Amino acid sequence: xxxxxxxxxxRATITDVAREAGTGKTSISRYLNGETSVxxxxxxxxxxxxxxxxxxxxxxxARGLKRGRNRLIGMLLADLTNPYTVEVLQGVEAACHxxxxxxxxxxxxxxxxxxxxxxxxxxxxxxxxxIVNALGVREETLRPVGGGGIPAVLVDRSVDGLTADMVGxxxxxxxxxxxxxxxxxxxxxxxxxxxxxxxxxxxxxxxTAFREVMSAQTGGGMARGRTLVLDLADPREVERSxxxxxxxxxxxxxxxADAARHAGADTAPKARPxxxxxxxxxxxxxxxxxxxxxxxxxxxxxxxxxxxxxxxWAELTGVTTIRQPxxxxxxxxxxxxxxxxxxxxxxxxxxxxxxxxxVRASTSR
Amino acid sequence: xxxxxxxxxxRATITDVAREAGTGKTSISRYLNGETSVxxxxxxxxxxxxxxxxxxxxxxxARGLKRGRNRLIGMLLADLTNPYTVEVLQGVEAACHxxxxxxxxxxxxxxxxxxxxxxxxxxxxxxxxxIVNALGVREETLRPVGGGGIPAVLVDRSVDGLTADMVGxxxxxxxxxxxxxxxxxxxxxxxxxxxxxxxxxxxxxxxTAFREVMSAQTGGGMARGRTLVLDLADPREVERSxxxxxxxxxxxxxxxADAARHAGADTAPKARPxxxxxxxxxxxxxxxxxxxxxxxxxxxxxxxxxxxxxxxWAELTGVTTIRQPxxxxxxxxxxxxxxxxxxxxxxxxxxxxxxxxxVRASTSR
DNA sequence: CTGTTAGCGCCTTCAC
DNA sequence: GTGAAGGCGCTAACAG
Numbered sequence: 001x002x003x004x005x006x007x008x009x010x011r012a013t014i015t016d017v018a019r020e021a022g023t024g025k026t027s028i029s030r031y032l033n034g035e036t037s038v039x040x041x042x043x044x045x046x047x048x049x050x051x052x053x054x055x056x057x058x059x060x061x062a063r064g065l066k067r068g069r070n071r072l073i074g075m076l077l078a079d080l081t082n083p084y085t086v087e088v089l090q091g092v093e094a095a096c097h098x099x100x101x102x103x104x105x106x107x108x109x110x111x112x113x114x115x116x117x118x119x120x121x122x123x124x125x126x127x128x129x130x131i132v133n134a135l136g137v138r139e140e141t142l143r144p145v146g147g148g149g150i151p152a153v154l155v156d157r158s159v160d161g162l163t164a165d166m167v168g169x170x171x172x173x174x175x176x177x178x179x180x181x182x183x184x185x186x187x188x189x190x191x192x193x194x195x196x197x198x199x200x201x202x203x204x205x206x207x208t209a210f211r212e213v214m215s216a217q218t219g220g221g222m223a224r225g226r227t228l229v230l231d232l233a234d235p236r237e238v239e240r241s242x243x244x245x246x247x248x249x250x251x252x253x254x255x256x257a258d259a260a261r262h263a264g265a266d267t268a269p270k271a272r273p274x275x276x277x278x279x280x281x282x283x284x285x286x287x288x289x290x291x292x293x294x295x296x297x298x299x300x301x302x303x304x305x306x307x308x309x310x311x312x313w314a315e316l317t318g319v320t321t322i323r324q325p326x327x328x329x330x331x332x333x334x335x336x337x338x339x340x341x342x343x344x345x346x347x348x349x350x351x352x353x354x355x356x357x358x359v360r361a362s363t364s365r
Numbered sequence: 366x367x368x369x370x371x372x373x374x375x376r377a378t379i380t381d382v383a384r385e386a387g388t389g390k391t392s393i394s395r396y397l398n399g400e401t402s403v404x405x406x407x408x409x410x411x412x413x414x415x416x417x418x419x420x421x422x423x424x425x426x427a428r429g430l431k432r433g434r435n436r437l438i439g440m441l442l443a444d445l446t447n448p449y450t451v452e453v454l455q456g457v458e459a460a461c462h463x464x465x466x467x468x469x470x471x472x473x474x475x476x477x478x479x480x481x482x483x484x485x486x487x488x489x490x491x492x493x494x495x496i497v498n499a500l501g502v503r504e505e506t507l508r509p510v511g512g513g514g515i516p517a518v519l520v521d522r523s524v525d526g527l528t529a530d531m532v533g534x535x536x537x538x539x540x541x542x543x544x545x546x547x548x549x550x551x552x553x554x555x556x557x558x559x560x561x562x563x564x565x566x567x568x569x570x571x572x573t574a575f576r577e578v579m580s581a582q583t584g585g586g587m588a589r590g591r592t593l594v595l596d597l598a599d600p601r602e603v604e605r606s607x608x609x610x611x612x613x614x615x616x617x618x619x620x621x622a623d624a625a626r627h628a629g630a631d632t633a634p635k636a637r638p639x640x641x642x643x644x645x646x647x648x649x650x651x652x653x654x655x656x657x658x659x660x661x662x663x664x665x666x667x668x669x670x671x672x673x674x675x676x677x678w679a680e681l682t683g684v685t686t687i688r689q690p691x692x693x694x695x696x697x698x699x700x701x702x703x704x705x706x707x708x709x710x711x712x713x714x715x716x717x718x719x720x721x722x723x724v725r726a727s728t729s730r
Numbered sequence: 731c732t733g734t735t736a737g738c739g740c741c742t743t744c745a746c
Numbered sequence: 747g748t749g750a751a752g753g754c755g756c757t758a759a760c761a762g
Contacts, residue, residue, distance in 0.1 A: 011491070013755055024733045029757055038731060060489045061426045061435060062755035065738050070426060080454065086445050093472055102486060105470040107458055121467060124425045126376070288681055297683070297726075313678030316653055318662070361662075378739055389749040394741055405747065427739035430754050 012054035021050035032058055073337060074122035074130040075103045079110050082282055083311045084326055085133065088155060091330025092131065099338050108135060110233065116141050123150070129337040134159055151340035153333050157201045163348050165336045169324045170352035171202050175209035177357050178277055178306050178322050185363050187275035187304060188223040189252065190214070191245065193287060194279035196231050206279050206308065230283055242290050249274050249302055273302050275363070281309035288317065304363045308355065318361035325353045377419035386415035397423055438702060439487035439495040440468045444475050447647055448676045449691055450498065453520060456695025457496065464703050473500060475598065484510065494702040499524055516705035518698050522566045528713050530701045534689045535717035536567050540574035542722050543642055543671050543687050550728050552640035552669060553588040554617065555579070556610065558652060559644035561596050571644050571673065595648055607655050614639050614667055638667050640728065646674035653682065669728045673720065683726035690718045
């Protein structure tokens with residue numbers, strides 16, 4: 001009825017409600033906590049009315065202080081710019097919703113200092129657990145977490161010396177899948193392009209698996225494989241790396257489309273474009289932008305691109321991808337964390353989920 | 366020294382530190398709050414040592430409870446899938462960092478029910494303010510916020526009946542800019558494509574501005590304009606709407622590239638492709654995907670696409686865009702909110718920031 | 731069934 | 747300079 005004044009009034013407290021309902025705080029507390037059976041219908045009605053009248057909402061902070069658990073969990077994200085991250089987040093949110101948790105989302109924006117700061121902040125807010133999609137940092141930054149600290153589960157990448165559950169893509173299988181696909185498609189020059197991988201376990205595994213499959217080739221014409229490192233944080237470095245790539249592409253005969261088709265004779269059976277295997281979406285985007293700028297709209301006739309991750313532009317440009325089960329990864333991570341919070345003590349385990357190859361025009365012309 | 370046991374130990378409290386340092390809680394509190402001048406160097410040293418030894422971190426919740434301010438602000442997001450949102454978020458984070466605030470990020474994932482739930486949750490955590498990129502809902506959902514409730518600032522869209530600061534794109538100017546660009550480029554069939562806009566102020570303004578510019582045309586051949594509504598939440602509806610579009614495109618003579626150029630004669634001066642003005646990136650993506658599927662890789666020879674928002678795939682596909690100053694929007698929103706939290710009482714104001722037209726191949730062949 | 735009491739971890743008078 | 751005491755909003759024993 002009464003219109004709200006412009007100045008924000010003090011929120012009602014449990015004491016206010018108790019007074020308004022003509023009873024003690026305990027009864028209110030009981031009502032709030034669903035111990036509804038022990039309250040007389042009459043009292044309950046009064047309480048409900050009072051709550052309604054005062055627009056009362058229990059103070060979660062105070063509850064947390066008292067109970068020692070505030071239902072908050074931290075979600076530390078390395079890079080929200082990466083579609084992977086956003087998708088994982090969806091799973092996290094859904095799971096949190098289902099389990100009555102509230103995720104505190106922290107975005108480190110690829111800065112180690114940020115990561116440190118947020119981790120410490122989360123600690124300060126006494127989150128009950130943390131899900132970490134860490135930057136490639138050493139254990140020390142994560143000291144407050146895992147093992148003896150607050151429960152943690154790692155997403156996508158593990159951290160040396162940190163004992164915690166991990167959930168992510170089965171990187172080995174995914175990289176193998178992609179490499180074999182390119183091999184099967186008949187490409188004979190295959191580059192694996194990846195950000196600096198010394199610090200990041202998932203990149204490491206992907207790169208290793210790529211090299212292993214390449215060396216394990218048997219049969220006819222062996223395809224050449226090599227790894228190109230692209231440090232996206234350093235534009236000049238990127239430039240330099242891409243130069244090597246350009247040279248190789250320039251040296252490769254054009255795709256048969258124009259030449260061979262008109263000539264009729266199949267004189268160059270090996271004249272297939274260079275294939276690029278991007279270790280993740282940001283790398284793939286960087287490559288695509290560069291190639292388009294250099295080779296024009298039909299860059300895909302000169303280069304085949306395959307990427308782990310399945311960004312929204314992949315379908316649009318016809319780029320083949322390996323889709324990660326991102327939603328499941330996020331969901332599972334929360335479930336695991338929840339178990340830990342509830343006291344599960346089994347030793348740390350890794351959950352690897354399979355990726356799905358989505359073949360598009362880029363690798364199947 | 367001692368290795369951390371597997372079970373998480375209780376965190377040290379201020380009392381523990383006081384005991385460890387052989388002093389009272391008050392001194393610890395003073396130390397924590399920087400009232401360092403009133404402490405004897407000797408005591409200060411002991412406190413520092415104790416804190417170090419116990420790895421003590423003050424409990425933010427308890428502080429908040431006592432002080433009545435917990436430095437938490439809510440950030441309610443309609444759709445993290447939209448690159449716009451992520452970019453705004455970057456600005457928000459930077460500003461929060463600078464102002465010592467901690468954003469509690471809530472993702473409604475386009476569900477009104479979620480929005481309601483999160484808003485109530487934020488209230489419950491006693492956030493000091495909220496930044497709302499609301500769904501197209503009525504005031505009632507936002508009742509706890511703005512006006513008499515907790516301070517709020519709206520991002521991108523205003524809400525009827527809700528008194529609060531707003532910051533976002535200058536939608537009118539942006540839509541005019543885009544429409545004029547298409548007109549200047551000589552397109553004579555221009556469709557404005559937008560999600561249902563009754564509930565969302567920004568969409569409304571954009572659509573109105575479009576129509577106004579179209580009706581205000583003077584001079585030679587008037588271009589035809591029309592509005593197409595695309596309800597992305599309803600795939601079948603989308604399908605139906607796109608059919609009308611397809612018919613128009615099919616009826617439009619092919620671009621001069623193949624026909625006219627060979628014919629030599631400029632028989633059809635008006636034969637320009639249909640131009641599509643997408644009201645935002647999700648719409649643009651939907652259109653692009655559909656057109657590519659229907660008209661093949663060279664769909665852009667049949668349709669010109671212009672979009673508000675500048676997603677990462679725009680550069681890749683050569684689509685003209687109007688870039689929003691997303692980072693600034695986020696940053697400014699937090700600044701405004703901070704002012705309100707500090708008690709500024711001026712009446713609600715709107716801050717409109719200009720968009721930037723980025724012309725690419727799609728509208729300038 | 732209901733109310734009283736004592737804290738949760740911290741900050742803030744107010745004395746010493 | 748320093749410390750003791752009370753209370754923020756809530757819950758969890760205890761009584762009645």
